[in-house]
Amino acid sequence: MTGLNPSLWADRPGMGKLLRALSAEAGETRLVGGAVRDWLLKLPVSDLDLATRLSPQAVIERLEAAGIRAVPTGLAHGTVTAVAGGTPYEVTTLRRDVATFGRHAEVAFTPDWKEDAARRDFTINALYADPLTGELFDWFAGLEDLAARRVRFIGEPLARIAEDHLRILRFFRFSARFAPDLDGPGLAACAARANDLMALSRERIRDELLKLLALPAPSATLSAMLAHAILKPVLPEIVAERVPGLDRLIRAEADAHVQADGLRRLACIIPENTETAMEIGNRLKHSNAEKSRLIQAATRTPVPDDPRALAYSIGPAATLDRLLLTGDARAAQWAGPLSAYARPRLPISGKDLIAMGLAPGPAVSRRLAEVEHRWIEAGFPADRNQVMAIARDVLEVR
Structure with a gap:
């Protein structure tokens, strides 16, 4: 494929004004990353990111001169959020890594598009497009990998993981979304460096894991992670024997026309023990409401004849979790009412x-x-x- 149709993004609020402010016609600014990838795959695109040769200060000055709100969301790393037509767009100056520290990096700005692409994690995330013509730019065979549905690190996988430990979990999440088979060198590197996950914040681990679990078909990827002890350093309670239960839950969600929920699926793959659920909830820094759902899900007692009786005490989300996790055939019947449930108040005191x-x-x-x-x-x-x-x-x- 040689390009994308600019009509895909031309009508987005404030887009034309933004591109004029950032000299897209002179080749100074391009679309980058997930939006380009997903448009090529004909998937819905929500957020749209831009990469630019302009310095962060120049970006701010140009946006303000054009009457576009500029929010300095990450100036140290070259990122400015432009709010055009009421829509936020992340604009990031081209960068190269000077030094990396496992999750954070010291960067220098560069005018070189390839240098900026080289610091990205996977080839399919290092695709750029001219916002006016749709012409594609690909320095690391990302288009070939996208066509083959392959998630592959840019450069040497062990080195890329050493730069940013979160790439271990991102490798599996993107593979679960796009790749039927795991890239061998990437999988080997993730397995070799699994202990690096212990250096990550537990919030980061939680967010990546929940995103992975909420995907349409995460079980095969999860099984591979468990077979290679990827989660063992941080979540040793999750074992392969729990995966068939996850498959049953996914089928139950589909039968009940219930949206996938990463937290519910996490509850499915941890032991059915309230103390363990509490410990994992604390370890992953879940909110009190999320921890309560994990704990309630660990108690797989049957739901009463009127599920509202249970919702009154543990909440509607936890009640729907219980219906689905116990394989209760009434899940489809009660999914709608529970989503609209408001806890009634006893009329007397x-x-x-x-x-x-x-x-x-x-x-x-x-x-x-x-x-x-x-x-x-x-x-x-x-x-x-x-x-x-x-x-x-x-x-x-x-």
């Missing part, structure tokens, strides 16, 4: 029980809990008189 003759004290909260339990069993009636009747029955008041 302890003051009502006191007004009915119950003496103030600890007994009020206990009896109110009994009323609430009966109210849940009754299907959460909103009518206050009906709930007062339940309360009278609990207090044996006539």
Whole structure:
């Protein structure tokens, strides 16, 4: 393929104005990376990144002169976010690495497109396109790899991983998305340097793992990761015996027309033990809500006849997790209602029980809990008189 059709991006908000400000007509600015790759694969494109020969300061000056908001999101690494037509675009000056530190790098700016491409991770991510003509630029056989559905490191894989340890997980995530077979040299390098993952922040590991698990078909890639002990340094609890359960969950999500959820799938592949779920949630720096879902998912008890009764106590997301993880056939029926679920409020309070003759004290909260339990069993009636009747029955008041 020699080029892309510029109509793919020409109508994006503020694009024309942005390209004029950055001298695209003079060859100073090009489209780069994931957008080019995904357009070539005829996949949806959301974010659009630009690479430019212009210095970061020149980018800011030109944007401001054109009335485009410039946000210095990463000036040290050459990145400015341009907000054109209400849409953010990342604009990054061409760079070359001066020194790398496992995740961070000291960079120098360069006018050389190939030098900028050489510091990117995979060949399929190092594709550039002229934004006015659609002409493609490819220095490392990325187009060939894209056609072959191959994820391949640029340069020597061990060296590239030493530069940035996160590339281990990115190799598997991009392979799960684009490649039916793992590149041999890349896989060998990732296995050899798996212990490097221990140097990464746990948030980085979490985010990459959840992205991988949320892909349409991650099981084969996950199995390869486990076979080569990729996750063992940071998540030894995940073992190959859990993968068939992941396949069942993916089928259940499809049958219920439920969107893939990386957190739910993570819950599927860790042991069904609440203490372990809590420990993993803490280790990966999950939010309290996410940790709660992991813990609730570790308890695979059946969902009651009315799933809203469970949603009332553990939340709708955790309830849907339970339906899917237990293979409950009602998942399809309840997926919609649970997505719209709003926790109802008990129409009466302890003051009502006191007004009915119950003496103030600890007994009020206990009896109110009994009323609430009966109210849940009754299907959460909103009518206050009906709930007062339940309360009278609990207090044996006539």
